[in-house]
Amino acid sequence: MTLxxxxxxxxxxxxxxRMAAREKGIAYDYIEALPHxxxxxxxxxxxxxxxxxxxxxxxxxxQAIARYLDTAFDGPKLFPxxxxxxxxxxxxxxxxxxxxxxxxxxxxxxxxxxxxxPDGNVIxxxxxxxxxxxxxxxxxxxxxxxxxFFGSNxxxxxxxFLMPMIASARNFPEAKDYLEENKVLxxxxxxxxxxxxxxxxxS
Ligand SMILES: N[C@@H](CCC(=O)N[C@@H](CS)C(=O)NCC(=O)O)C(=O)O
Numbered sequence: 001m002t003l004x005x006x007x008x009x010x011x012x013x014x015x016x017x018r019m020a021a022r023e024k025g026i027a028y029d030y031i032e033a034l035p036h037x038x039x040x041x042x043x044x045x046x047x048x049x050x051x052x053x054x055x056x057x058x059x060x061x062x063q064a065i066a067r068y069l070d071t072a073f074d075g076p077k078l079f080p081x082x083x084x085x086x087x088x089x090x091x092x093x094x095x096x097x098x099x100x101x102x103x104x105x106x107x108x109x110x111x112x113x114x115x116x117x118p119d120g121n122v123i124x125x126x127x128x129x130x131x132x133x134x135x136x137x138x139x140x141x142x143x144x145x146x147x148x149f150f151g152s153n154x155x156x157x158x159x160x161f162l163m164p165m166i167a168s169a170r171n172f173p174e175a176k177d178y179l180e181e182n183k184v185l186x187x188x189x190x191x192x193x194x195x196x197x198x199x200x201x202x203s
Contacts, residue, residue, distance in 0.1 A: 001056075003028040003069075006039060007049030012105055012164035013062040013097075014050040015201045019160040020066050022197035024075030063097055066157050078157040085152070092144065092151040092158035096165065103130055103137055104169040112172045131174045142182035149188075155195075163192055164201075 005021065005028050007014030021028050033039040036047035043051035044060035051060045054072070059065055070078045079093075080086045108130040115123045141162070144151050150158040166189050169175035179186050192198055 001054060004031055004053040005029070005065075006031045006033050006043070006051045006053070008032060008034050009201075009203050010168075011035075011049050012101070012168055013048075015164035015167075016062055016160045017050050017052070017065045017069065018201040019163070019197040020069050020078055020157060022200060023078060023155065023160070024069060024073050026069060026073050026075065062161075063093060066093070066160065070157065076155075078155075078160065080152075080156065088151050089156045089158050093161050096150075096158065096161040100137065100141075100162070100165060103133055104165045104175065108175065109168045109172060127174075134174060134178045138178040138182045138185065142185040145185055145188040149192075155192075159192060160197070163189070163198055167193075167198075 003021065003026055005014070005017055007017075009015070009032065018028075018030065031039070033049070035049050040049055040051055041047045043053070043058045048060065050062055050065060051058070052065050052068075053059075054068075057068070059068060067079065079089055107126050111124075111126045111130075112122055115126065117123055141150075147153040149155055150162045152158065166175075166179065166185075170179050170189075179189065
């Protein structure tokens with residue numbers, strides 16, 4: 001059975017697993033569905049995206065899906081098999097999927113998009129709190145991509161998690177400014193933006 005990836009294109013985590021599938025050369029059917037839709041709730045008990053189906057397996061959670069794609073299919077290994085290299089990529093994937101997602105997406109991007117007063121003005125409390133943490137987070141990301149990729153000198157699953165988050169956050173002014181100031185990160189983002197896995201999963 002063909003792999004099915006289910007979710008909404010604007011979701012950073014959906015883009016992550018689509019990028020991973022593209023990098024590995026896995027053909028898949030993409031089924032557009034919103035969080036909390038019946039299709040998604042049938043697989044993820046909390047209604048979150050992405051979810052997937054393959055060969056009798058139904059699976060939720062981006063990290064679980066990422067690992068399944070990497071182990072069940074041929075193609076380049078996105079979690080390196082060398083234990084130490086693999087551990088470093090796991091470290092960055094975990095930090096990105098938790099702390100960095102919270103800061104750049106949930107407490108920043110999502111606030112700009114959806115947290116508005118009745119007149120349609122953005123409510124800035126959470127955004128302003130997040131921006132105070134930007135120097136530290138952008139600084140650490142700037143250092144982490146010094147070898148050309150995220151925590152590595154070759155493309156890995158950590159890049160699949162980070163790139164969609166930067167892409168979403170940079171649509172808003174403070175993240176755009178911090179990205180421009182952190183020149184190693186900015187050039188990493190520009191270079192990886194050209195990669196087919198990223199360019200082809202924008203929508
Ligand atoms: N831990 C989940 C988080 C996924 C997640 O937050 N997805 C967002 C879209 S990017 C979502 O479904 N949001 C709706 C919700 O949390 O209710 C994963 O890694 O897959």
